[in-house]
Amino acid sequence: MSGYGTDRESEELTFAAPPPVRGGAFTRTWWGQAWLKALDDSALDAQQVKAGRRHARAGAVGAVSVRPGRITAVVRDPDGGAYRGDVLVRVLTDEEWDRLLDLAVDSAGHIAALLDHEMPPHLVEDAAGVGVELLPGVGDLEPECACEAWDHCPHTAALCHQMARILDEDPFALLLLRGRGQRAVVDALQARSAARAGGAGAGAPRDAGTGSAPAGVSAAEAYALRDILPPLPDVPVPEAVPGEPPSLDTETDPEPGVEPAALEFLAADTAARAHRLLTELLAGRPTPPGVAATGLTVAEDAVRLAAGRPPAWVAGRLAARTGRSRAGLDLATRAWRWGGAPALAVLEESWTPDxxxxxxxxxxxxxxxxxxxxxxxxxxxxxxxxxxxxxxxxxxxxxxxxxxxxxxxxxxxxxxxxxxxxxxxxxxxxxxxxxx
Known part of the structure; x- marks a missing residue:
């Protein structure tokens, strides 16, 4: 079965609307760029494509639904109007899927890259060599929009740009668009690999020319397939707040030069930083600047500590020990909150570009x-x-x-x-x- 859209698989993925894009390239992967090139080559009016890019940069595209043969989203105009836009892509036939999956199983590198959410260029090239086009080409992105434009309009162009960002993060979305979702693809790869391994066992037929058994599964392929066999454990849920550090208020006098209150502050900072790192990691969000606090100089770490709004006496000590005035430390902490060590370097260091x-x-x-x-x-x-x-x-x-x-x-x-x-x-x- 082929064509635009199909009911043979009900799987659908919905991607939340990302924040607006400020400057820079719209997509960072070669397959995302290939997707946008198909848009540029298909649209008859380049101005409509540029308007769509501006819409997407401004965050005008809502949640994107991806299913076999179709992507859909509601796109807002600057004047407040909203239109449903769809872009249709041909679904691969069952026979084309068989050829594609056979290619993937033949190379452990293809499987490993897909599981790492990368689109291996050799897989795309090999697939094209056997007549399976994974990435769209000229005329493959078919637009439909509630604004009733007959060609790509700003709404469908914006949707295509948003899809390029989605493909950057999850190339399996392209496979779903071509007809099969991640679970179906992984199951098929697993079944093919197991079948090949079983065919090379003790009772396997021997090659008539050499008398030897057919080759089994290579170690590299078996290693690449390891991640699709067992289910992943549930993600642990961190505590709502960091733990309390131990109190150093005891009957024993501290050693000369040791301040228990300062040590308690540093212990609390360490616990809070560790809790935040774990929470960000489990949530899949990048670590904010300066939270990891690795590779910092003493002066930089003092600013990091001061940026956490410590008690006034701690801030005073940090300023004095790093040769800063309180006003200078306040300015440094303001820079730190905007961007960590790189922001502090821009504030305090002077360099001349070549x-x-x-x-x-x-x-x-x-x-x-x-x-x-x-x-x-x-x-x-x-x-x-x-x-x-x-x-x-x-x-x-x-x-x-x-x-x-x-x-x-x-x-x-x-x-x-x-x-x-x-x-x-x-x-x-x-x-x-x-x-x-």
Whole structure:
């Protein structure tokens, strides 16, 4: 069976709407880029595709439903209107699925990559070699929209861009779109592998030419298949709050130079950090900057501790022991809260970009204001100050832009870093606050 859409499998996945995208490439994987190239090659009006990209960047696409042959989402227009958009893709036939699964079982590397949520390029190439097209090509993304456009409109283009982000994280969504979900694919791979292993056992027929038994399952393939056999254990649930550290208030006098209250504070900080790391890990969220506290200098760790809003006497000790004033420590902790050690480095360190870094920065600035109506900026080292405004952009060594504002006679960090200098400048000037 083939065609656009099918009822042979009821599996459906729904992906929650992600946050808006600010600057940078829309997709980071080669298969996500191939998906968007199919959109660019299929759409007759490039302006509609660009409008869809802006919609997707702005977070206008709702939850995306993926099922065999169809993806669906509601897309909002800037004027508040909402339209259901669908994009249809041909479902593979049963015979095509057999060829694809046989290819995957033939290579342990293909299986291992799929289980690691990667789309191995050799699998796509090998599949194309036997007439199975996994990734869409020209004309393969068929649009349907409630706005009644006959070609790709901003709504279906936005949906396609959102799907590219989904494919970045879960290429199995592409297999589901082609007709079979992850569980069905894994079960089929397991059955094929087991059948091949059984066929090479003690009673297996011998090759007529050599008299030897057919080859069995390679060690690499067996190792790659290990993860699909046993079920995974349930994810543990962490305690709601970190445990209480032991009290050091005893009848025994401490050793000279040892402050029990300071040790209790450090123990509580360690317990809270460990609890937060475990909670973030189990929730599948990235660790916030500075929480891991690995590889920090003494001065950086002092700022990290101060950013946790300790008692005033602890903050005073941290400032004194690191040669900072209280005002200087407050400014450093403000930077830390926006981005950890990288944000602190931008505040306290001065570096001069080389010619290559300056060229990349100039290209970013030109791209951010394509209409040429950007602000007048004067550069000093890695800092770009806005003429006639109390705003500044600072370039980090990783290529991200940090917003700064002149407050109380001091250049102060006012937001997180952004790959898009225009977005960072909006934060620095406070336009986003006024708009909000």
């Amino acid at each position: 010619e290559a870094a300056l060229a990349r920065a100039a290209a970013r600035l030109a791209e951010a204001w394509e209409d040429g109506e950007g602000p007048e900026l004067s550069r000093s080292g890695a800092r770009w100050t806005v003429a006639g405004a109390e705003a500044e952009l600072r370039l980090g060594e990783d290529g991200r832009w940090w917003p700064y504002r002149h407050e109380g006679g001091v250049w102060t960090p006012v937001g997180p870093a952004d790959r898009d200098p225009a977005a960072a400048l909006t934060t620095a000037t406070g336009e986003g606050e006024r708009d909000g």
